[in-house]
Amino acid sequence: DTGVSQDPRHKITKRGQNVTFRCDPISEHNRLYWYRQTLGQGPEFLTYFQNEAQLEKSRLLSDRFSAERPKGSFSTLEIQRTEQGDSAMYLCASSLVGVSEQFFGPGTRLTVL
Amino acid sequence: ELKVEQNPLFLSMQEGKNYTIYCNYSTTSDRLYWYRQDPGKSLESLFVLLSNGAVKQEGRLMASLDTKARLSTLHITAAVHDLSATYFCAEGGSNYKLTFGKGTLLTVNP
Numbered sequence: 701d702t703g704v705s706q707d708p709r710h711k712i713t714k715r716g717q718n719v720t721f722r723c724d725p726i727s728e729h730n731r732l733y734w735y736r737q738t739l740g741q742g743p744e745f746l747t748y749f750q751n752e753a754q755l756e757k758s759r760l761l762s763d764r765f766s767a768e769r770p771k772g773s774f775s776t777l778e779i780q781r782t783e784q785g786d787s788a789m790y791l792c793a794s795s796l797v798g799v800s801e802q803f804f805g806p807g808t809r810l811t812v813l
Numbered sequence: 814e815l816k817v818e819q820n821p822l823f824l825s826m827q828e829g830k831n832y833t834i835y836c837n838y839s840t841t842s843d844r845l846y847w848y849r850q851d852p853g854k855s856l857e858s859l860f861v862l863l864s865n866g867a868v869k870q871e872g873r874l875m876a877s878l879d880t881k882a883r884l885s886t887l888h889i890t891a892a893v894h895d896l897s898a899t900y901f902c903a904e905g906g907s908n909y910k911l912t913f914g915k916g917t918l919l920t921v922n923p
Contacts (some may be wrong), residue, residue, distance in 0.1 A: 733910060741911030742817075742901050743856070756908055791855060800844055800863060800905060804856040 702726060704805035706792050709751060712811045713782055720778045721808045725794030732775050734767060736760065736789040743791055749775060750797065782812045815839055817904050819914035826892045826921050834917045836885040844905030845878050845885045849898045850916070856901065860887075869895035891919045 705724045713719050725732050730751050735743035746765070748756045751772040761767075764782075769775040779786055789809050793802040816839040826832055838845065839911045844853050844863055860869045862878035862885060869876050870892040873896065885902055903911040 731848050731909065735911075742903070742914075743911070743915050745910045745912065748908050748910055750908075756910065795909065800846075800909060800913065801858055802846075802909070804848075804859065806855045 704792055704794050704803055706790075706805040706806060709806060710809050710811075711813065714813050715784060716781055718778065718780045719782060719810065720776055721790055721810075723775045723777070723792030723794075723805060725774070725792070726803055728781050728796070729794035729803075730772065730796045731802075732769055732799050733793040733795075734775070735775055735793065737789040737791060737807070740786075746777075746790075779810075782810075784812045786810060787812045815906055815912040816903060817902060818914050818916040819902055819917050822915060822917060824917055824919045826889070826919065828893055828921055828923055829891050831891065832889050834887040834889075834900055834902075834919075836887070836914055838883050838885070838902075838904040838912075840883075840904065840906070841851075841880070842904050842906060843878075843880050846903040846905060846911060847876050847885070847887055847915075848901045848903065851898050858899075866889065889919075892919075894921050894923060897921045 732749045734746040735742040749769040764780045789807045791807045792805045795802045818837045847859040860876040865880040867878045899916045901915045901916045
């Protein structure tokens with residue numbers, strides 16, 4: 701399968717714990733996006749990479765959130781000291797520079813108890 | 814602040830009927846996207862509309878874009894049960910990041 705992949709697909713954690721998610725974009729896609737979707741809402745933009753550079757972060761991304769894309773390929777999103785309000789589906793998408801269409805991965809569903 | 818408003822948010826249709834979902838957006842963007850999401854699944858790209866007057870069709874779905882009115886429509890023709898899903902429109906902003914509407918939950922009844 702050459703689509704966007706995300707790992708894990710589901711994560712249950714206790715409040716205060718740290719979690720890390722991984723996204724592998726479509727090969728050759730140099731743009732990578734993270735979105736968050738809560739129940740009954742559309743996805744909301746969190747952050748964006750072009751190659752290894754993080755070019756934009758949403759105000760939604762508090763200091764507890766950090767994202768990296770160290771070699772311009774896969775990306776990780778870490779949430780420190782999780783809170784119940786962090787419970788959501790975290791979606792990753794990728795695209796090529798100059799091409800509008802973004803392809804989404806299956807998402808990581810986070811539940812914070 | 815970018816805003817994308819969809820209506821209706823809930824739509825219950827009978828098979829065979831036609832209907833239109835409306836998407837209003839707040840800026841002068843000329844990039845508008847439609848996605849489909851099945852329960853518990855990720856988003857599937859349906860249409861990418863890149864200019865005023867753009868019209869795209871795939872099967873029973875047709876999408877159009879009017880950048881002057883800041884309006885996109887998704888028209889459903891002769892609905893079938895398999896079209897039941899949540900449909901999102903999204904506006905393409907700077908760096909191509911997407912601003913999504915709240916989605917339209919479509920249920921097609923036999």
